[in-house]
Amino acid sequence: MSVERQQRDGGRATAGAGKGASQSRTGLADRLKGYLSHHRLVARESLSRLLAAPIATAMTWLVIGIAMALPTGLFVALGNIEAISGGWDGAAQMSLFIDKSVSEAEAKALADELRRRQDVEEVVFISSEQALAEFQVLSGFGDVLQNLDSNPLPSVIVVRPRQRGDGAALSEQLFSELKVLPQVAEAVLDLQWVQRLYAMMDLGRRLTLALAGLLSLGVLLVIGNTIRLAIEGRRDEIVIVKLVGATNAFVRRPFLYTGLWYGLGGGLIAWFIIGSSLLWLRSPVAQLAGLYQSGFDLQGLGIAASLLLWAVSAGLGLLGAWLAVGRHLGAIEPR
Numbered sequence: 001m002s003v004e005r006q007q008r009d010g011g012r013a014t015a016g017a018g019k020g021a022s023q024s025r026t027g028l029a030d031r032l033k034g035y036l037s038h039h040r041l042v043a044r045e046s047l048s049r050l051l052a053a054p055i056a057t058a059m060t061w062l063v064i065g066i067a068m069a070l071p072t073g074l075f076v077a078l079g080n081i082e083a084i085s086g087g088w089d090g091a092a093q094m095s096l097f098i099d100k101s102v103s104e105a106e107a108k109a110l111a112d113e114l115r116r117r118q119d120v121e122e123v124v125f126i127s128s129e130q131a132l133a134e135f136q137v138l139s140g141f142g143d144v145l146q147n148l149d150s151n152p153l154p155s156v157i158v159v160r161p162r163q164r165g166d167g168a169a170l171s172e173q174l175f176s177e178l179k180v181l182p183q184v185a186e187a188v189l190d191l192q193w194v195q196r197l198y199a200m201m202d203l204g205r206r207l208t209l210a211l212a213g214l215l216s217l218g219v220l221l222v223i224g225n226t227i228r229l230a231i232e233g234r235r236d237e238i239v240i241v242k243l244v245g246a247t248n249a250f251v252r253r254p255f256l257y258t259g260l261w262y263g264l265g266g267g268l269i270a271w272f273i274i275g276s277s278l279l280w281l282r283s284p285v286a287q288l289a290g291l292y293q294s295g296f297d298l299q300g301l302g303i304a305a306s307l308l309l310w311a312v313s314a315g316l317g318l319l320g321a322w323l324a325v326g327r328h329l330g331a332i333e334p335r
Contacts, residue, residue, distance in 0.1 A: 263317020
């Protein structure tokens with residue numbers, strides 16, 4: 001009998017424990033559901049308050065959008081410049097002008113010999129006839145050049161070195177070896193302008209980052225001041241809510257969502273400004289690229305960059321609101 005009683009008691013205890021655990025899980029789920037429901041309600045109410053004052057909200061969104069569009073537009077411009085120069089790979093290009101006494105067959109043999117070098121990526125041979133024909137097309141003096149008794153242009157071997165480690169030092173070393181070849185009358189190393197271009201691009205990136213930092217600080221100040229005014233305008237409401245026992249987290253929540261909506265709206269405005277500017281510039285850029293016989297197409301913000309822009313804008317809005325609320329909300333207490 002004692003064994004049977006222990007089994008019944010153990011079963012009831014197990015059932016009671018299971019029921020308690022189930023009730024605990026149900027209570028936690030209800031609290032989480034209520035928490036999320038309140039967040040959705042506060043988010044909708046905060047957005048409704050902003051839309052109820054369309055002129056003031058639009059002006060704030062426009063200020064934030066312009067501040068976010070300036071550095072983002074510079075990043076887009078740098079990205080397009082990098083796309084144009086992507087084929088260069090930061091490498092120097094060497095032009096070896098072949099002596100006029102060297103036959104075309106000997107020049108081609110030299111080009112084949114250079115292709116077999118381990119430190120050479122690409123070799124292009126341009127005969128004197130090809131050079132003259134290209135010059136006639138590009139210069140616009142085709143009729144004048146046809147009256148020449150002989151071709152004044154030499155054959156050219158264009159060499160692109162392989163990039164390994166310190167590309168500039170290796171390119172200069174290869175250039176020193178090739179310019180003393182007996183078949184070469186003159187050699188030109190196109191390295192300095194490439195270094196200048198990449199130095200300017202690096203400077204542009206640093207200046208863009210500095211500008212982005214300053215304008216981000218400006219966005220924080222704008223949103224912080226806007227939230228401060230909203231807190232002052234709802235001071236009596238905050239005092240009443242605190243009198244009935246509301247916590248600072250409860251009171252803070254609407255203002256945080258307000259900052260979030262300000263930042264997200266400014267990000268959308270910035271995205272629209274950049275997209276409209278790129279659409280306006282696409283046609284003249286394509287026309288200019290066509291004049292240089294290039295198929296370059298102006299690149300805009302992709303999906304990932306657009307999402308990043310919106311996320312950063314919303315994050316700045318949330319941060320600005322958090323700082324403003326943390327500073328001014330604590331000073332409002334019921335007496």
